[in-house]
Amino acid sequence: MMTTTFTLAADSANPMTVNRLGYGGMQLTGAGIWDMPEDIDNAVAVLKAAVGAGVDFIDTADSYGPHTNEVLIKNALHPYDGVTIATKGGLLRTGPGAWHPCGRPDYLRQCVELSMRRLGVDRIDLWQLHRVDTTIPAQEQFEVIAQMQQEGKILHVGLSEVDVPTLQTAQTFMSIVSVQNLYNVLNRQSEAVLDYCEQNGIGFIPWFPLGSRRLTDADIAEDRSGFDTIARIAAEHDATSAQVALEWLLQRSPVMIPIPGTKSLSHLADNMGAAQLTLSESAVAELAALAS
Numbered sequence: 641m642m643t644t645t646f647t648l649a650a651d652s653a654n655p656m657t658v659n660r661l662g663y664g665g666m667q668l669t670g671a672g673i674w675d676m677p678e679d680i681d682n683a684v685a686v687l688k689a690a691v692g693a694g695v696d697f698i699d700t701a702d703s704y705g706p707h708t709n710e711v712l713i714k715n716a717l718h719p720y721d722g723v724t725i726a727t728k729g730g731l732l733r734t735g736p737g738a739w740h741p742c743g744r745p746d747y748l749r750q751c752v753e754l755s756m757r758r759l760g761v762d763r764i765d766l767w768q769l770h771r772v773d774t775t776i777p778a779q780e781q782f783e784v785i786a787q788m789q790q791e792g793k794i795l796h797v798g799l800s801e802v803d804v805p806t807l808q809t810a811q812t813f814m815s816i817v818s819v820q821n822l823y824n825v826l827n828r829q830s831e832a833v834l835d836y837c838e839q840n841g842i843g844f845i846p847w848f849p850l851g852s853r854r855l856t857d858a859d860i861a862e863d864r865s866g867f868d869t870i871a872r873i874a875a876e877h878d879a880t881s882a883q884v885a886l887e888w889l890l891q892r893s894p895v896m897i898p899i900p901g902t903k904s905l906s907h908l909a910d911n912m913g914a915a916q917l918t919l920s921e922s923a924v925a926e927l928a929a930l931a932s
C-alpha cells in the first residue's frame with residue numbers, strides 16, 4: 641500500500657491535500673459522453689459511494705454531457721464538504737463523441753462562469769484547460785486563465801494533454817498545479833511529462849488509468865500480451881487486473897492521482913481496493929517493462 645495523499649499547490653497560500661485515489665465522473669453520462677446517464681439514481685449512488693469510500697478528489701468537465709456531469713455532481717454532493725471538484729473547460733461539443741478545442745478567451749471565460757454556476761460555487765478549486773487550442777496563440781489562452789485566477793474565480797490551474805514545453809510556457813503566466821494526460825501501465829507516451837511533474841511537485845492525473853477497459857476486458861485488449869501479464873500478476877496477488885493497474889500507477893510516482901471512472905458500484909469498490917494492495921518488487925518491474 642502506498643502513501644495515500646498528495647498536496648496540490650504545496651508551496652502556495654492555499655495547498656490542497658487529496659487522497660491519491662480519486663474518481664473520474666465521465667462515465668456518468670449517456671452514450672458518446674452525451675446527456676444524462678440512463679440511470680440517474682445509480683449515478684448519484686456511485687458518487688456518494690465514492691465519497692463514502694474515501695474519495696475526496698473528483699474530476700469532471702463542462703463538456704461531459706455536456707454540462708450534465710457537473711449538474712449531477714452538484715445534485716449529489718453539494719456543498720462538497722472537503723471534496724475537491726476539479727473541472728475542465730475549453731472543448732466544444734457538437735454531438736455524441738464529437739469534441740473540438742476552442743480556446744477563444746471569451747469562450748474560456750464563459751466556461752469558467754458557467755461551471756461555477758452549475759457546480760454552485762463562487763470559486764473553482766481546480767480548473768483545467770481541457771486542450772490547448774492550436775488554432776490561436778497559446779498566450780491568449782493562458783492570459784485569460786491567469787486573469788480569472790487573479791479575479792478569484794479559479795483557485796488553482798491545471799492543464800490537460802500538454803507536452804513539457806507547453807507546460808513550461810504556461811508556467812510563465814501562472815502556477816500550474818496539475819497535468820492530466822493519457823497514461824496507464826500499457827501507455828507511457830507521457831513519461832517525460834510525468835517526470836517533469838515529479839521534479840516540480842506538480843500533480844499528475846493519468847486519464848484512462850484502466851485504458852478505458854482495454855486493461856480489464858480481454859475482448860477489447862489491444863496489447864494481448866500486456867493484458868495477460870497484468871491478469872497473471874493480479875492472480876498472483878489475489879487481486880483484480882483493475883487493482884493491479886491502479887496500484888502500479890500509485891507506486892510509479894508520489895505525484896500520481898489516478899481518477900478511474902465507473903458507473904458500477906461493484907467496480908467502484910474493486911477500484912478502491914487497489915489502495916490495500918502492495919505489488920511485489922518483481923511485479924512492479926515486470927509491469928514497468930511492459931511498455932518501456
Ligand SMILES: NC(=O)c1ccc[n+]([C@@H]2O[C@H](COP(=O)([O-])OP(=O)(O)OC[C@H]3O[C@@H](n4cnc5c(N)ncnc54)[C@H](OP(=O)(O)O)[C@@H]3O)[C@@H](O)[C@H]2O)c1
Binds near residue numbers: 665666847848882903
Ligand atoms: N483530460 C482528458 O482529455 C480526459 C479524457 C478521458 C477521460 N478523462 C477523465 O479520466 C477519467 C477516467 O477515464 P475513463 O473513465 O474514460 O477510463 P478508465 O478509468 O480507464 O476506464 C473506465 C472504464 O473501465 C470500466 N471499469 C472501471 N472499473 C472497472 C473495474 N474495476 N473492472 C472492470 N472494468 C472497470 C468502466 O466500466 P463500468 O462503468 O462498467 O465500470 C469504464 O468503461 C474520466 O472519468 C475523466 O474524468 C479525461
